[in-house]
Amino acid sequence: MKKRLFSLGFVIVTALSLSLTGCGSGNNNNNASTATNEPAASAEPSNSGGNSTATEPAAGGADISGKITFLTNRTDMIGKEYDEYVKRFNEKYPNIKVEFEASQTDYNQQAKVRMASGELPDIMFIPTVPNSDLPKYFAPLDDLGLNDQITFKDFKATDGKVYGITSGNSTTGIVYNKKAFADAGITELPKTWDEFLAACEKLKAKDIVPLASNFKDKWPLNNWVYDMPRVIEGKADFPNEKLNQEAPFTMDNGYGKAFSLLRELNEKGYLEKDINSTNWEQSKKDIAAGKFGMYFLGNWVINQVINAGTTSDNVGFFPLPYDNSGTITAPLSPDFFYAVSKDSKNVDAAKAFVKWMIEESGYEDFAGFLPPLKGKESKLPQIQEFQATGVQLQEATPDDAKVTEIGNKAQVDLPAMLQEFVLAKDPQSVFDKWNKAWAKSKKDLGY
Numbered sequence: 302m303k304k305r306l307f308s309l310g311f312v313i314v315t316a317l318s319l320s321l322t323g324c325g326s327g328n329n330n331n332n333a334s335t336a337t338n339e340p341a342a343s344a345e346p347s348n349s350g351g352n353s354t355a356t357e358p359a360a361g362g363a364d365i366s367g368k369i370t371f372l373t374n375r376t377d378m379i380g381k382e383y384d385e386y387v388k389r390f391n392e393k394y395p396n397i398k399v400e401f402e403a404s405q406t407d408y409n410q411q412a413k414v415r416m417a418s419g420e421l422p423d424i425m426f427i428p429t430v431p432n433s434d435l436p437k438y439f440a441p442l443d444d445l446g447l448n449d450q451i452t453f454k455d456f457k458a459t460d461g462k463v464y465g466i467t468s469g470n471s472t473t474g475i476v477y478n479k480k481a482f483a484d485a486g487i488t489e490l491p492k493t494w495d496e497f498l499a500a501c502e503k504l505k506a507k508d509i510v511p512l513a514s515n516f517k518d519k520w521p522l523n524n525w526v527y528d529m530p531r532v533i534e535g536k537a538d539f540p541n542e543k544l545n546q547e548a549p550f551t552m553d554n555g556y557g558k559a560f561s562l563l564r565e566l567n568e569k570g571y572l573e574k575d576i577n578s579t580n581w582e583q584s585k586k587d588i589a590a591g592k593f594g595m596y597f598l599g600n601w602v603i604n605q606v607i608n609a610g611t612t613s614d615n616v617g618f619f620p621l622p623y624d625n626s627g628t629i630t631a632p633l634s635p636d637f638f639y640a641v642s643k644d645s646k647n648v649d650a651a652k653a654f655v656k657w658m659i660e661e662s663g664y665e666d667f668a669g670f671l672p673p674l675k676g677k678e679s680k681l682p683q684i685q686e687f688q689a690t691g692v693q694l695q696e697a698t699p700d701d702a703k704v705t706e707i708g709n710k711a712q713v714d715l716p717a718m719l720q721e722f723v724l725a726k727d728p729q730s731v732f733d734k735w736n737k738a739w740a741k742s743k744k745d746l747g748y
Contacts, residue, residue, distance in 0.1 A: 370399075442640075457640070469671060476595065613682065
């Protein structure tokens with residue numbers, strides 16, 4: 302998949318919640334800016350699945366009927382928002398009964414078990430399986446008439462057919478407390494790295510911790526190691542260049558430049574006083590209270606900060622200015638992808654619900670995502686603020702399976718590497734160690 306850049310004037314957005322791309326549990330978008338990735342293996346595509354002929358749902362919807370079940374990770378919405386969705390959905394499709402099955406354990410693992418047993422719900426989110434295996438389990442969604450409108454159309458596709466549609470997307474930036482900025486005398490959002498450092502200095506002078514890194518927990522560092530190297534290089538597929546490199550980690554490429562940003566913030570005293578004893582849940586309260594000024598995380602955290610003890614109008618969001626060029630790019634990554642079981646007895650009904658969720662439900666606003674449809678505007682003020690900066694969005698691409706294989710064999714853990722890099726007396730020595738491990742694994746695997 303080739304890199305695509307979207308101006309936020311054309312791709313608009315939204316913010317928060319429990320999602321694969323970032324629910325505050327470490328499930329952030331790594332690989333491919335992950336949460337989101339996968340390629341690989343093969344099977345003959347099914348046309349529609351089940352006993353139904355899948356066509357784009359009729360405008361009225363009265364001619365489509367059946368009972369469908371949706372396996373969801375959003376257990377918090379069952380009996381609440383999902384009930385309201387079904388009520389509105391049934392105004393258009395009165396003869397479709399929708400039920401929800403809660404995933405009470407690890408969703409990805411539970412979904413894989415269901416796939417292995419052949420007992421799939423009518424609708425589910427796609428777990429981490431090779432794209433070439435998708436036709437074994439799911440019906441193509443090309444007949445919904447959305448292919449020209451959806452983002453990440455090729456992410457869950459194979460043999461020219463789309464099998465999954467993203468439920469929403471995320472970007473990464475600076476989530477900040479507006480009152481803390483005002484108290485520190487910061488009157489304009491920083492547009493360059495030097496201006497960002499100056500803002501940090503003003504916060505520090507007011508005894509406000511400039512940036513909550515949650516360094517100890519490691520997963521909050523994901524954006525520094527998976528997103529920023531791609532953005533700095535201007536190449537969504539930058540990580541795949543490692544396949545042809547013996548020493549992919551250098552001080553002057555995306556990895557070194559991204560890692561050095563956090564190292565500089567730590568050296569200047571702009572992170573927590575003791576970065577080895579941070580607390581994720583407490584940090585949200587401290588951001589909300591203005592004790593900490595900023596996060597560098599995905600838009601999903603915005604509502605979590607608000608819910609931790611402040612008001613929406615006190616929380617802002619702007620892209621991180623990682624250099625002094627004045628031109629800023631931010632990553633765009635998908636969250637879970639809706640899919641319809643090819644063996645569903647009511648494929649048309651299931652597809653109608655997926656289409657409605659994408660176009661009419663408003664789920665992306667509730668969940669804090671950027672809309673899955675190109676050109677759809679967000680209702681969230683924080684995203685509108687982010688958009689107004691003129692930032693461009695770099696659409697994520699999946700990592701090459703060989704790159705992932707080499708990294709796994711070499712036991713490369715990028716967030717852990719960043720921790721080493723930030724604390725090391727000689728950061729080059731950290732890269733030297735991991736370059737050696739990478740080269741050996743690459744050779745052992747015959748790549």
